[in-house]
Amino acid sequence: MLSFRKAPLFLTALLVTALCASASLAHTGEIYGGGFVNGFTHPILGWDHVAAMVAVGLWGAFLGAPAIWLLPVVFPLVMAFGAVMGILGIPVPAVETGIALSAVVLGLMIVFAAKPSVWVSAVLVGLFAIFHGYAHGTELPASANAFAFAAGFVIATGLLHLTGIAIGLLVKWPAGRLVVRGAGGVISLAGMAFLTGMA
Template identity: 35%
Template sequence: MRIKNGLIATLCLVSPSLYAHTGGHIDHSLISGLLHPLTGIDHLLVLMAVGWIAAKQGGKAVLTFPAIFLALMASGALFNVYAVQIPFVEAFIALSLVAFGLLVTINQKQRAKILFLGVSFFAVFHGYAHAAEIPTDSSALMYFSSLMLMSLVICLSGGLLGLSTGKRMNHLFSLACLSSGLYYLAAV
């Protein structure tokens, strides 16, 4: 029931009624940034996995794992802004789905913590890709700030799902990450 209510609330936040106001109070950059992480299943699944893994760790990890991931995402965006070329971005994003899909299934807290720190470097590729997709008619700062805010919300939502679901949902979510990652790897 809580998951259903959360889904309804999320859908209301991104519903077309947001666009019904004609007074120009909502900046295009803000809306684009908020919606961008919701439009790509690869980014959505990885962000949810970060929260899911953090919830399984508990304690400080609930906030520090998303903070680490988002900070590394921001650094990846800076690489793009300063025209640092990173090869194979899409392949690394696909690999991140596989890595985080596997991490969701690890139950040993210490091992999962070490592995999380190891695979967090994938966040750089996600940030790089997000920065590359900033619309030219948008304020880059507004767009990326709202993108990061929505990314945090998705991470925290993944954490809530990780806390409120059992083993079966863990395995289904892991399977979704793994199969999506393998699909994207085949397409790259």
């Protein structure tokens, strides 16, 4: 059984393995390479996405049960809905601003140890997920399989959430709480850099 102590190492190894997998391992190169790989790498290669998705896991761990599992489930589900909106061309205003603000706001929630009700937390996370999903949907390559692309970015998002949760479990110790809140500060500053165009 995987211990909490070994979870970050396991997640890192899993992420590296997935990134190094070649398209030749797929059933069909076009569907996998043009859809799944692009979908999987899209959130990981965008630091604004990484910051927000890790923040969801961090905040969930900070809030404890049931938020520790509810927030990382709400985000990809609503994100998939946002992706459909993007694929269909339904207009959503200020997408890049919404993505940057997600890192700022979620980071500040962690910094200030904000503990709203689980439903308020889920609605806030879901709101930001729409912007992230919409960005994924509008950037779907024309030749890509939409289902494979969606599966890729949902799996990558889940791994980023798990990374945040693994780090967030440090809140069990007083020094760990400082580390987690400090990580929230870094995420919030990164969001400000995205928001102001400095990154």
